[in-house]
Amino acid sequence: MAKEVVLPRVDMDMATGKMGRWFVAEGERVREGQLLFEIATDKAAMEVEAPASGLLRGVRAKAGDELPVGAVVGWIVGEDEEFDPDMQALAGELRALLAPSASRAEAPARPAPPASSIAPDERGRASPLARRLARERGLDLAEIAGSGPNGRVQARDVEFREPPAGAEPQRAGAGETRLNRAWLQTGEGAPLVFLHGFGADLNGWRPLVRHLPTPRPAFAVDLPGHGGSPLVGEGSLSALVALTREALAEEGIDAAHLVGHSLGAAVAAALAAEAGFRALSLMLIAPAGLGPEINWAFLAGFLRARSAASLTPWMRLLAVDPASLGAGLVETALRQREEGGLLEAQTRLARALFPDGVQAFGVRHLLADPAIPTKIVVGAEDEIIPSRQCEGLSGRIAIHRFAGVGHMPHLEAQREVARLIEELARAGG
Amino acid sequence: MPQAMRELTFAEAIREALAIALEADERVVLMGEDIGVYGGAFQVTGDLVERFGENRVIDTPISELAGAGVAVGAALTGTRPVYEFQFSDFSMLAMEQIVNQAAKIRYMLGGAVHVPVVFRMPTGSGLGGAAQHSQSLEAWFAHVPGLKVIEPSTPHDVKGMLLSAIADPDPVIVFEHKLLYKVKGPVPEGDYRVALDKAALRREGRDLTIVATGIMTHRALEAAAILAGEGVEAEIVDLRCLRPFDGETIVASVKKTTRLLAVYEGVKTLGLGAEVSARVAESEAIDYLDAPILRLGGVEAPIPYSPVLEKAAVPQVEDIVAAARSLAQGRA
Numbered sequence: 001m002a003k004e005v006v007l008p009r010v011d012m013d014m015a016t017g018k019m020g021r022w023f024v025a026e027g028e029r030v031r032e033g034q035l036l037f038e039i040a041t042d043k044a045a046m047e048v049e050a051p052a053s054g055l056l057r058g059v060r061a062k063a064g065d066e067l068p069v070g071a072v073v074g075w076i077v078g079e080d081e082e083f084d085p086d087m088q089a090l091a092g093e094l095r096a097l098l099a100p101s102a103s104r105a106e107a108p109a110r111p112a113p114p115a116s117s118i119a120p121d122e123r124g125r126a127s128p129l130a131r132r133l134a135r136e137r138g139l140d141l142a143e144i145a146g147s148g149p150n151g152r153v154q155a156r157d158v159e160f161r162e163p164p165a166g167a168e169p170q171r172a173g174a175g176e177t178r179l180n181r182a183w184l185q186t187g188e189g190a191p192l193v194f195l196h197g198f199g200a201d202l203n204g205w206r207p208l209v210r211h212l213p214t215p216r217p218a219f220a221v222d223l224p225g226h227g228g229s230p231l232v233g234e235g236s237l238s239a240l241v242a243l244t245r246e247a248l249a250e251e252g253i254d255a256a257h258l259v260g261h262s263l264g265a266a267v268a269a270a271l272a273a274e275a276g277f278r279a280l281s282l283m284l285i286a287p288a289g290l291g292p293e294i295n296w297a298f299l300a301g302f303l304r305a306r307s308a309a310s311l312t313p314w315m316r317l318l319a320v321d322p323a324s325l326g327a328g329l330v331e332t333a334l335r336q337r338e339e340g341g342l343l344e345a346q347t348r349l350a351r352a353l354f355p356d357g358v359q360a361f362g363v364r365h366l367l368a369d370p371a372i373p374t375k376i377v378v379g380a381e382d383e384i385i386p387s388r389q390c391e392g393l394s395g396r397i398a399i400h401r402f403a404g405v406g407h408m409p410h411l412e413a414q415r416e417v418a419r420l421i422e423e424l425a426r427a428g429g
Numbered sequence: 430m431p432q433a434m435r436e437l438t439f440a441e442a443i444r445e446a447l448a449i450a451l452e453a454d455e456r457v458v459l460m461g462e463d464i465g466v467y468g469g470a471f472q473v474t475g476d477l478v479e480r481f482g483e484n485r486v487i488d489t490p491i492s493e494l495a496g497a498g499v500a501v502g503a504a505l506t507g508t509r510p511v512y513e514f515q516f517s518d519f520s521m522l523a524m525e526q527i528v529n530q531a532a533k534i535r536y537m538l539g540g541a542v543h544v545p546v547v548f549r550m551p552t553g554s555g556l557g558g559a560a561q562h563s564q565s566l567e568a569w570f571a572h573v574p575g576l577k578v579i580e581p582s583t584p585h586d587v588k589g590m591l592l593s594a595i596a597d598p599d600p601v602i603v604f605e606h607k608l609l610y611k612v613k614g615p616v617p618e619g620d621y622r623v624a625l626d627k628a629a630l631r632r633e634g635r636d637l638t639i640v641a642t643g644i645m646t647h648r649a650l651e652a653a654a655i656l657a658g659e660g661v662e663a664e665i666v667d668l669r670c671l672r673p674f675d676g677e678t679i680v681a682s683v684k685k686t687t688r689l690l691a692v693y694e695g696v697k698t699l700g701l702g703a704e705v706s707a708r709v710a711e712s713e714a715i716d717y718l719d720a721p722i723l724r725l726g727g728v729e730a731p732i733p734y735s736p737v738l739e740k741a742a743v744p745q746v747e748d749i750v751a752a753a754r755s756l757a758q759g760r761a
């Protein structure tokens with residue numbers, strides 16, 4: 001079926017956009033993720049990638065056209081698919097009429113949304129708390145049924161909803177280099193900064209954060225090529241660190257307790273050693289970067305899998321009790337497989353970080369003489385990164401080895417790890 | 430095992446504070462209509478005239494303007510008068526002395542003098558006093574810079590706060606709800622002080638914050654007990670101090686509970702609840718609110734004489750229960 005190519009929203013305030021040049025001509029073949037066209041905004045030209053592979057057909061916008069966000073500018077169709085641009089446009093408009101709440105990006109007839117991210121009619125029907133929670137979780141209030149008077153959305157209507165696929169408010173557009181980020185919790189004192197592992201995203205921390213004994217502010221980013229963040233930089237550890245640091249600086253975080261898992265732990269350890277950033281404590285959960293081996297069969301299988309059937313056996317390797325992972329992780333992984341580009345980005349990242357199935361980066365030397373309170377949490381049954389890699393570091397680093405736990409201690413032993421994070425944060429002041 | 434603290438009524442606690450102050454500081458004098466041999470309109474001063482004599486416990490003529498003026502003048506010349514109004518309503522006659530003189534003299538003389546006077550004001554409805562003897566005028570005075578305004582709700586607090594007020598170098602207005610005079614509570618022996626600028630958390634709860642003052646604190650606590658039976662846990666903040674106003678305690682509580690109900694006896698419009706809600710609306714707590722802020726105040730009318738109407742004119746326990754329930758259940 002023909003896939004619509006739409007003018008995406010690349011800026012929160014954007015209601016219309018000006019078409020820039022096309023990189024692909026009518027009828028030419030494109031690959032998913034290939035540069036397709038440019039949008040000219042006030043600030044810069046933004047590049048838009050092809051949402052699917054096929055032939056570009058029915059181009060109906062040219063450079064200089066001013067169009068509402070979500071307008072269809074063309075279609076990508078299969079090699080031998082019948083295609084009539086007028087019929088396609090009609091079908092799109094019919095769909096929009098029949099499903100008025102359908103996503104903005106696919107509704108060409110929908111008028112451009114107002115400049116603010118909250119429409120005036122939504123303002124009146126959500127409590128301030130519900131609005132804040134929705135903002136933090138990237139939820140669209142318009143899609144939430146309110147249980148209060150006159151349908152007012154209240155916190156309880158928002159609280160247990162996980163963010164929908166690709167709906168993070170600061171989701172990066174094409175050409176964007178900002179990392180997606182979110183405050184998972186607010187509170188008093190220095191923030192905890194959470195950095196997820198390879199193939200995960202920031203939402204994976206939410207179950208753990210709920211168990212933190214005291215309400216400290218908790219902040220998380222999506223690493224490049226994960227969640228709502230584009231793959232930018234050359235895919236090296238130092239590039240990951242630099243981009244993470246940039247995201248923290250933009251949020252005004254110059255001192256924090258760092259909590260990282262797996263690849264995120266290596267990022268955390270390297271970030272802690274950066275001059276100018278003040279790490280208050282360091283919590284490394286099943287850290288990468290301490291030795292050469294990593295389960296390459298897992299990585300390769302994980303990246304190859306395209307369905308729940310092929311993915312699930314690999315996900316089972318992550319934890320001793322796979323039920324402890326919750327539905328969220330598998331869903332996140334599956335969602336990534338539906339979204340164009342993310343899996344390819346991760347494959348590229350894996351090739352750079354783990355060439356020939358080896359951890360090509362190392363943070364051991366950074367942990368020889370820790371200046372801040374540091375803990376390492378590993379699962380004795382870890383099948384992804386051998387837990388023995390945490391041996392032989394400074395005696396000042398506390399090693400917590402959980403029996404009956406695999407590569408995901410923050411999910412498999414949530415309460416205990418939350419308590420250790422609290423202990424460490426207290427020690428770090 | 431520690432001994433249970435003795436209990437006094439609210440009126441006895443006030444009398445004890447006055448006696449301690451009279452005993453400790455010879456500059457302290459009591460003034461007011463019928464506070465001597467008669468013992469005060471609500472029998473608060475009681476036998477103090479017998480214990481301290483007519484030079485320390487002074488009956489003044491039936492002129493609030495004259496009495497308050499003498500008290501302000503005496504304060505300026507080095508004594509520490511405590512002037513009792515029979516009813517806070519009668520302070521209207523003395524507004525010039527309280528608002529234009531006591532509150533402003535220190536400011537206008539560049540801090541060269543202080544006016545260490547205390548005005549005690551029996552306040553509120555519930556005793557059939559009708560329109561001119563039942564008002565709640567706290568907000569009037571709390572609006573005036575230069576005054577300190579307090580409204581204690583327990584015998585413990587009224588003793589400690591009155592002692593703080595008498596020791597304070599500036600004019601302090603003490604609102605005493607008439608229905609509280611016979612309420613008993615634990616009161617420590619001897620001299621102790623309670624600060625004049627800090628609200629008190631009377632009950633912890635997770636579902637909503639009720640900010641109340643004076644008699645309304647007791648009604649809110651009664652309501653909270655009923656609500657607890659329904660699974661609604663109300664947090665009760667006893668405002669206690671109206672000027673200076675402790676917004677921080679309210680903001681901290683609302684950030685925890687996400688809902689706010691202000692309960693006060695004065696007329697609802699432009700009353701204490703307006704300040705309570707504004708403090709939250711202006712603070713970071715706005716992003717924690719999960720429901721509109723509600724106010725329960727007195728009706729927009731004079732207090733009626735009819736006991737049935739008098740009761741209906743100000744918030745009662747069942748009104749607080751109903752408002753809190755709808756707030757906590759997300760129906761407000």
